[in-house]
Structures are given as structure tokens and as C-alpha cells.
Amino acid sequence: MKIISIMLVTALSLQANASLNSDSPEQPNGEFVDAVPLDRPEAIFPKQAAARGREGWVQLSYVVNEKGVVESAVVERSSGDTSFERSALNAVKKWRFKPAMQNNKPVKQCKNQVQLTFFMPEDYRGVSRPFLNRYKKIVAKIDKNDLESVPQLFHEMKERKLRNFTEDSYFWVAKARYYAAKNDRVNELRAIVRIIQFNDGHVPDEMYIAYLSRAIVLNMEQNKLKYALSLFERLSKLSGAENSVKQLAPYIDKVHELVEDDSKHIWVKGEITRSLWRHKLARNAFTISDIKGDLTSLEIRCDNHYSKYEVQPQQKWSIPASWRGCQVYIHGGKGAHFSLIETPQVKEELATKEV
Known part of the structure; x- marks a missing residue:
């Protein structure tokens, strides 16, 4: 079976856009110069996951020390398969950098985030008929507010394993609808975060914009204000999201006011x-x-x-x-x-x- 190599599709790390060949000039006044990647070996696609046609992703945070070596790497979030997590951690720990500089001395660069995504070939995309049937059954029950048996149906769907990002996305769409029906806003937000993880056409653009907008509202409700602001910035850059941006803008202004208001915790x-x-x-x-x-x-x-x-x-x-x-x-x-x-x-x- 031919497997597409792992790809870094979301470059959240601070040094992700740095040139591999750039030299750091002298920086006056203590200016901080980002670390520069020198060698970033790819993660290995886990054999069992590949044999089953499964895809996955892992978000990590790590520190680049004064020698350009990665330390304190942790998994922040993932698609849930531990084999992908192990592979991603093993790869990132081998990465090497030209260290960050401040006052012309090597220093630690401490907040680095990256997402490693494990893709299968195009032939493995889409959803299987069994998955589609289970998905329709769950959605029908949610629409009728017949929620008692839905958790067991989710468990059965998860037990049969989600093959790829499309199935994973629609699994979480169903979960978001279920938690919305139960008015469980904390878990609804957790489900939506999984849906908006990618903007690669796994769900229609209109659905992606709607869930991104909903995530902004829920983050504001739960006082996760920095997340709301960063998601609003993402929404503002999307074609077709103009109406949502216009509706949310007054609330975003209130978020800025709250952050600056020292009378409130x-x-x-x-x-x-x-x-x-x-x-x-x-x-x-x-x-x-x-x-x-x-x-x-x-x-x-x-x-x-x-x-x-x-x-x-x-x-x-x-x-x-x-x-x-x-x-x-x-x-x-x-x-x-x-x-x-x-x-x-x-x-x-x-x-x-x-x-």
C-alpha cells in the first residue's frame, strides 16, 4: 500500500515561516529573534493505522533551548489515537534549530506549537456506507429529541473506528448537535473545536463558517476571551463570512472592553x-x-x-x-x-x- 508522507498542514509554531538558510543579524535593544529550523525529520505513519486506512492529527507544544534542542514537548490535543501521538512526539523531539537570540546571546524559545497531520491517499477519503447509515440514524434521533439512546450509538460508531478526517468531522458534527440539544455548552464547544480543526473541505464551507461563528460565541460565554478573539480574526479572513463578522463585531468590541476593565475579574x-x-x-x-x-x-x-x-x-x-x-x-x-x-x-x- 502506498502511503502519503506525513504533512505539516498547520504551522502554528513561531518559527514555522523562518528561512532555513537565514542568518540572525545583531539585534539592538534586546529584540527577540525567533529560532530557525535546521532539521525537522518527518514523523513515521504508524503501520497499523495505515493498514486500516486511518488518518489522524496531533497538536504539540515544545521548548527550543539555548542549544537549539527540543525539550518539554507535550501533546495538547489530538484525534485520539495514541499511535499518532507517540509518532509525533518522537519526531518533534528530534527536531533541531538555530536557537533564538536576544542581546546577541542564545536564549530559550518557549512557546512553540505545531500540528502534525497524517494523511492517507485520496482513494481513502469520503465516508463508508455503514458510517453514513449510523450518522443518519443519530441525527434523526436528535432531530426528534429522542436522546436517550444516542450516547450508545456514538459509542458503537467510535468502537468501529473512524477511518479518516471526513468521518471524524461528521462524527463531531453529530456530537455538537447532540450537546446543543442537551444545552451542554461546554461539551458543545469541545465538539465544535474538533469540527473547525481543519478548513480542507471535510465539511461544506457554510457549515464551517456557522460552526466557527458558534465557537466564538461559546468561547465568549465561557470567558475564553483570547480564543474568541483569535477565532474572530480567522473568521474575518474567510470569503462568505461577511454577515457573521458583521453580527459578531459589536460583541468582540465588548470583549476588548472587558479585558481592559480592571474593575472586573x-x-x-x-x-x-x-x-x-x-x-x-x-x-x-x-x-x-x-x-x-x-x-x-x-x-x-x-x-x-x-x-x-x-x-x-x-x-x-x-x-x-x-x-x-x-x-x-x-x-x-x-x-x-x-x-x-x-x-x-x-x-x-x-x-x-x-x-
Whole structure:
């Protein structure tokens, strides 16, 4: 069987667009110069997945240290197959870079994200008849609000394995419709994130725009404001999305106002669904409270800084302005939940014990 090599279809990493042959000039005034990729071996398509005609994707975050070596690589999100996750992690750990520079010295580049996507040949695209029949059965039950047996039908569909991105996309379309019918907005958003993972024609353009717009609304409702802003930026670039952009623009303005309003806290509910939870910060200060379950560590990954801490309830983390583009990663036991509260902007330095 001829297999198409893995492709990097979503270049989320900061250095993804850098030239392989570029030299970093001297940078005055402490300007930060991104790491430059030198060697990025491809991931190996898992043999069993290939034999079954299965596709998959993996999103990862990693640090490029002062020697240009990758460290602290973690899987943020994936299509769910551990064989793809192992292959992606093994590949990324072998990547090498010309290190980032600041004040003409090598420094760590700490917030790097990339998505590795495992494609099969075109002949394996589309949906199978058994999948289509199950999908129609589920949708019919949802439309009739006959929801009791739907979870079992989803389980059976998943047990029979989803072959490719098209089946995976429509599986999550059905899930999004199910959670919308149950008014479970948290899981509805999780399902929609899986639908809008790609914009490669796996679902019709109108459906993609509708779900992207819905994800913006749900992120705003759940105070995941940085995600709402980045998705709105994506929506604004799409042909055919003009009406949706016009309708959402006033609400996006209110998001900007909320972020700048120091009289208000921004509460975000967090839950460990596998082994970690991540959040893009809209402000530079936050605290953790209402912890139920085991939280093992907290990482702050910024463009130019990486730190790891113990999770202390009510401890306030105040991130220096020099740490750019920060995200929080919280590790813990599956099912642990908590609140992350983004507090008013501060100027003080981060004062908390690293681990």
C-alpha cells in the first residue's frame, strides 16, 4: 500500500515561516529573534493505522533551548489515537534549530506549537456506507429529541473506528448537535473545536463558517476571551463570512472592553479531561481557586520564557511584561476541576516558587 508522507498542514509554531538558510543579524535593544529550523525529520505513519486506512492529527507544544534542542514537548490535543501521538512526539523531539537570540546571546524559545497531520491517499477519503447509515440514524434521533439512546450509538460508531478526517468531522458534527440539544455548552464547544480543526473541505464551507461563528460565541460565554478573539480574526479572513463578522463585531468590541476593565475579574472554569488543561491569557495576572481533585503542576509558556510551578490555591501569578504571548498549562489527574481567575493587570514581577 502506498502511503502519503506525513504533512505539516498547520504551522502554528513561531518559527514555522523562518528561512532555513537565514542568518540572525545583531539585534539592538534586546529584540527577540525567533529560532530557525535546521532539521525537522518527518514523523513515521504508524503501520497499523495505515493498514486500516486511518488518518489522524496531533497538536504539540515544545521548548527550543539555548542549544537549539527540543525539550518539554507535550501533546495538547489530538484525534485520539495514541499511535499518532507517540509518532509525533518522537519526531518533534528530534527536531533541531538555530536557537533564538536576544542581546546577541542564545536564549530559550518557549512557546512553540505545531500540528502534525497524517494523511492517507485520496482513494481513502469520503465516508463508508455503514458510517453514513449510523450518522443518519443519530441525527434523526436528535432531530426528534429522542436522546436517550444516542450516547450508545456514538459509542458503537467510535468502537468501529473512524477511518479518516471526513468521518471524524461528521462524527463531531453529530456530537455538537447532540450537546446543543442537551444545552451542554461546554461539551458543545469541545465538539465544535474538533469540527473547525481543519478548513480542507471535510465539511461544506457554510457549515464551517456557522460552526466557527458558534465557537466564538461559546468561547465568549465561557470567558475564553483570547480564543474568541483569535477565532474572530480567522473568521474575518474567510470569503462568505461577511454577515457573521458583521453580527459578531459589536460583541468582540465588548470583549476588548472587558479585558481592559480592571474593575472586573474574568472567571474561567477548567477541567483536566486527559492529563493537562491549557488557557490563553488575556491578562498578565491570574490565580487558581475552587480546586477539586489533583493538580500536579502549572506551566507558564511564553514566547521567550518557560517556568514550572506547584499549584497553590489563591496564589497570585503576576507575569512580567517582558514575557510575551503567554499560555498556562495545568497538569493533573483526569476529572480534576478548578477555576482560573484572570485578575486586573499588574506591573509587578512574577513572585512564586518554581519547581
